[in-house]
Amino acid sequence: MTEPQLPPVLDGFDLSDQSRFADGFPHHVFARLRREAPVFFHPAASTADGEGFWVLSRYEDIKAAAADPAFSSQGGGGRVGGGTHIDDLAPGVHAGTMLNMMDDPRHQAIRDAVSPSVDAAALAAMEPELRAIAEDLVARAVEGGEGDLMVDVAGPFAITAALLLLGVPRRDWPPLRAWADVSMGFDDREAGVDTERSQMARVALYQYGTGALKARAADPGRDLLSLVARAELPDGERPMSAYEREVFFNLILGAGSEPPRNAIAHGLLALAEHPEQWKALREDRSLVPGAVEEMLRWSSPTPYNRRTATRDVELGGTLIRAGEKVTFWWASANRDESVFADPDVFDIRRDPNPHLAFGFGAHGCMGERMGRLELRLVLEALLDRVGELRPAGPVRWARSNKHTVILNLPMTYADATPVPAPARPEEPPSALPANPGLYVITQLLPFNPFDPAFRADPYPVYRKIAEAGPVTRTPGGTVVVTGHREVSAALRDPLIGWGDGQSVAEHFGRDPEGRPVRQFIFMDPPDHTRIRSLVSKAFTARAIERLRPRAAEITSRLLAAAGTSFDLMDAVAHPLPALLLGELMGVPEDNLDRFRAWSAAIGRGLDPDFVLTREQVAQRQGAREQFNQYFAELAARRRAEPAEDLMSALVAAEQEGDRLTETELVTTCTLLVSAGYALTVHLIGNGVLALLREPGQLAWLRANPDRLGGAVEELLRYDAPAQVISRVVLADTEIGGVPVRAGESLLLILGAANRDPAVYDEPDRLDLARQSGGRNLGFGHGIHFCLGAPLARLAVQAALTELIPLDLEIAEPGPRHTEGMVIRGLASLPVTVRGRAG
Ligand code: HEM
Ligand code: HEM
Known part of the structure; x- marks a missing residue:
């Protein structure tokens, strides 16, 4: 990689390169900027959009600019995007929609409506519960004499505090902490980098928040979300949109937990490095x-926020033009030697301490009081219990310039000193899954495929869905077809059909050049037609019929080996x-043993990634690749020496x-073994x-x-192994x-269609002699x-x-059903042979 051309004043440090922040905040770079280039234009370097940005590093400049409405949090000056990150955020999604990325007067009107949730009275009411949470975490953490203060205390505490503020019931805290x-x-351990998983978690939190907001609108409490749900803006402001309200949940979880967790951890690290100050605190509360103030100044967990100049502005003799990006580096202001004596010395007795860790101006932290309270409660719980804090190993920082993440x-x-933690209230377990993807899916599906009762018998649930009509939509907008x-x-x-295939992209393989390749089950005509007709030619009736005697032989051999008491799935259903x-x-x-092991590993091969664990995804991918490789080798052998096989x-x-x-040949073979195997x-x-x-x-x-x-056809109708088929609407139709x-997603429920009373008499009855009714849709x-x-x-x-x-x-x-979304089947079916039926 070539180094970007950076002006010498940066000492080679690219402020837009996240990976440069892996050692913590670069205070030395800012010391020089404050001295030599306080209003500095940083070149594009590593920005995603290839744009440079202004960097303000001096306390007084930052304070003045932060108070100046010419600098917008949402964007402007002719620019489409905006927001508070160096790279533009999309308007309507973040910029102009989230409280912190909105301008006055609308910003102030919304802030006025929700800020009573964090005023002095609200925090006084919350303090006992927050204190109990801090004491509980700290008591457990210090028990063993050592541990990870971020993982055990600061991280869970800050997220829990945000959940408490949002009014999330206690039973949902563990799964929501995991999602957050x-x-x-x-x-x-790669904070700052978006992955599919983190996006999915964000969607899950958003969907959860949206549900909670609806519930609060109907039955408000005293929490922040209730204020958001009920907020009415003054005359002249258009009412808040549903989306403006909905994004609060994610905003508070992020803005309300990331800075405090890092301030707590970073501040305590400073205290651990200054044992004499810890001792003084123990002696004089x-x-x-x-x-607390010095921990905030020292850590400055939000290093910068960005604004956009809405018009030309002169700052310190430099002209900043309309539309240009300007970054305010609070972390630099807090080490400005013209305001703080010995700024690089950590001193809990510093007075005055007018730090800007909470920002300044219209957007100054709304949760400032709560942030201070959080730091104080954790500090006090530790002071009660710990004689001395000692750093016990290397600190790991995330690669992020947006938050100083430990x-x-x-x-x-x-x-x-052992001080017992307060009793933890008993709560019923949460109904939420630990995996956020599972939650998302229940929003997009009309049923919960992970509910054991549903797995045992989905048909009453389908009947209920069908009562609303043969074609309905879920809250998330999936079109559900049951008739x-x-x-x-x-x-x-x-x-x-399938269209561009985005909806099933996780099922794609890769060709040797790395291009995605889909199996023909996920293709539309004309590609589908071409491949299917070629495969059909090879899939002759003769080739199948040849297997009939083999099927009988194999089954009786398997049964003979099984004995009189066995799991029918293991003994027959899988191997045959x-x-x-x-x-x-x-x-x-x-080679058949290997072959069988891979077939088993493909397991839930038809389910989307986000309903699987990482191990399951990896296992499935590994098995697919092994199949592909195996079939490539087999094809080479058959090219050299053809046989009588497919x-x-x-x-x-x-x-x-x-x-x-x-x-195509190789992926088709892998499709045949993965689609065909599990369903059979x-x-x-x-059956x-x-x-x-x-x-x-x-x-x-x-x-x-x-x-x-x-x-067999009736057994397929009665309890089909493939319960659902997905599709996408390619063009408006009905x-x-x-x-x-x-673009709409379709979920066609075969299991429901096969029991449609409009087509089958007594659809819930197994009737092997059934004559009536249409052809069932099991295939x-x-x-x-x-x-x-x-x-x-x-x-x-x-x-x-x-x-x-x-x-x-x-x-x-007794029988146990498999987990999974598309396939309905048994994980085990233990049986005993009592003899031969007489
Ligand atoms: C140590 C704790 C905290 C620190 C250091 C901190 C830091 C900041 C900073 C620097 C800003 C200014 C953003 C800007 O100018 O663009 C801000 C804004 C904000 N903070 Fe905090 N924060 C903390 C805790 C919290 C908590 C606990 C909440 C929970 C309610 C919270 C909610 C917010 C909100 C809603 C804003 C946007 C305010 C607005 O735009 O009007 N913060 N915070
Ligand atoms: C009881 C066992 C089976 C059931 C219930 C079953 C069910 C189905 C269903 C419902 C479809 C339609 C999928 C869709 O429209 O999206 C399908 C397609 C397919 N099945 Fe089966 N299947 C079974 C066994 C097999 C076996 C043994 C093979 C191959 C050896 C196989 C190969 C295929 C292929 C290649 C397709 C895709 C056809 C196309 O896209 O044109 N299936 N199967």
């Missing part, structure tokens, strides 16, 4: 308020499809010119469970083995008379109708043929 950590990047602060707590007629129509509509698919593809028998047939298609590329597994499991629960039906099937084909718009419909249906039918029929004659009983602890 993800959203600010503390969980993966009247020094505490002064210590990630880790190892500390020894010497001469600890049989409507799902069929949507699957046939050429205006409904894996072995059959292996044979179909032409995987040599001695791979050889696909290679032949590939060799007919450019009709099937190598990448679970049709076996769900056997349904039969064991309906002995009358099982007896009928034993008596009518020639009706097995129809019985489904069952309900208009849908381009889909339209151009993506399951290509593997004949193979799936064959496998399930083979399994049932061997299993039906046995007298099976469901054993303890």
Whole structure:
């Protein structure tokens, strides 16, 4: 990387480069700027938009500019974006919408409406609970004599305080703290860098806040969110928009927790480095308020805020033009030697101490009182318990110029006096998942796929959704289709498909050049048509039929090995499809173990990333890559030496010119094993469970083995392994008379359509002899109708043929359903063989 051209006054330090801040704040750079270039134009260097910006470093200049309405927090001077970061933030999302990025008079009107939540009376009311939280965290942290003061105390305390201020019920604190950590990047130790996960967490917090705001509007309390919900602006100001109110939740969680956590940690680090001042505080608590101010000055956790010049302004003899960006470096003002004697000395007795850690002017910190209270409460709880604080290892700072973020602060707590923590109130556990993605999904889905009751029996939930109509929308705007007629129509509509594939991007593989490649199940015509027709040619009836005797043999071998008491999923449902698919593809028998392990690892292969843990995503990705690599090698072998298998047939298609590329060939094979495997597994499991629960039906099937084909279709209708299909509206159209718009996401619930009373008599009854009703949608419909249906039918029929004659009983602890969103199935189905059915 080439170093940007920086003026010598910066000593090579690029203030726009986040990674330069990994060692804490560069005070030496600012000391020189204050001396030599107090109104300094910083070149574009590392800014995302390639624009330079003004840097103010002297106390008096900053104070004057911060009080001058010519400098806007939202933007202006001809500029589209704006906000308080060096890089522009989008107007309407942040700039001009969030309180801190809005200009007067609207800014002041909104601030007046919400600031009573942090006035002296409100804080006096909150103090006992805040104190108890601080004491609880500190008592536990110091117990072992050492620990990470940021992770154990400062971080959780500051976020909890913000949650308390927002009126979040105590039971939701643990999951929301976890989401906030993800959203600010503390969980993966790269604060300042947005990831998909942190964005998802932000969306989850936003959705949670939006729900809480609605609840507060109906039933207000004394918390900040209630004031936001009810805020009415004075005459002449248009009323607050729903979005302006909604963004408060995220604003307070961020602005209200990031600076205090860093001020607490950084301030305590300074005290640990000055044991004589700690000792003085232990002996004389009247020094505490002064210590709090010095901790704030010293840490200056918000190093800068940006403004935009709305007109030409002269500052210290320098002309700043309309539209230019100006940054106020509070952290530099707080070390200005013309205001603070010995500014680089930490001194809790400093008086006066007019620091600007809370900013200055119209936007000066709204939560200033609360920030001070937080610092005081943690400090007091520690002073009560710890004789001496000693730094115990390297401090880790995040790479951020926007906040001086401490990630880790190892500390020894010497001469600890045990003072018990106040009792922690008992709370029922939160209904929120620890993973914010799961929460987002429940906003976007009409049901909660992670609710154990739903997993055990989703059909009453579907019935309730369908009562609102065959086509409805979730709060998050997903179009939900439950009617049989409507799902069929949507699957046939050429205006409904996958489009650019954004919605399923996480399922894409990469070609050797790193370009994303999708499996053809996620393609629209004409690519879909081309690949599907090539694959269909290779997927001949003859190739499938050849497997019929093998399926019977494999099943009886598996059953013989299983004994009389086994898990049906492990013993039969999983291995049978894996072995059959292996044979179909032409995987040599001695590779089948590996093949089966990868198939199992693909597991919840159809679920979106954000409902999976990182380990599950990594596992799935790893298994896919192993399959891709394996199939690439197998293809090479079959090119050299064709055999009688699907791979050889696909290679032949590939060799007919450019009709099937190598990448397409390999991803298609991986699709066949991932789409086909799990669904077949679970049709076996769900089907056997349904039969064991309906002995009358099982007896009928034993008596009518020639009706097995129809019985499998009914089992598929009754409890389909693929419960939902997603699609995207490509162009405005309608489904069952309900208009849908381009870009909308569709959720087609096959499980609901298959039990639509408009199509099936007594839809909740398993009736293996069923004649009435339309074709069930368990294999889909339209151009993506399951290509593997004949193979799936064959496998399930083979399994049932061997299993039906046995007298099976469901054993303890009973069946357990899998987790997952798309696939409905069993994780285990313990059974005992009592003999052969007589
Ligand atoms: C050590 C603690 C804190 C520090 C050092 C701090 C620092 C700051 C600074 C420097 C600003 C000015 C931003 C600008 O000029 O653009 C600010 C604004 C703000 N702070 Fe704090 N803050 C702290 C605690 C809190 C807390 C606990 C809350 C919770 C309510 C909070 C809420 C806000 C809000 C809402 C604003 C925007 C005010 C406005 O634009 O009118 N802060 N804070
Ligand atoms: C009981 C077992 C199975 C069930 C319930 C099932 C279900 C489905 C469903 C619902 C679809 C439509 C997806 C959509 O429209 O988005 C589908 C497509 C597909 N299935 Fe199956 N499947 C099963 C077994 C298999 C097997 C064994 C294979 C292959 C060996 C397979 C290969 C495929 C392929 C390639 C597609 C995509 C077709 C296309 O996009 O044109 N399936 N399956």
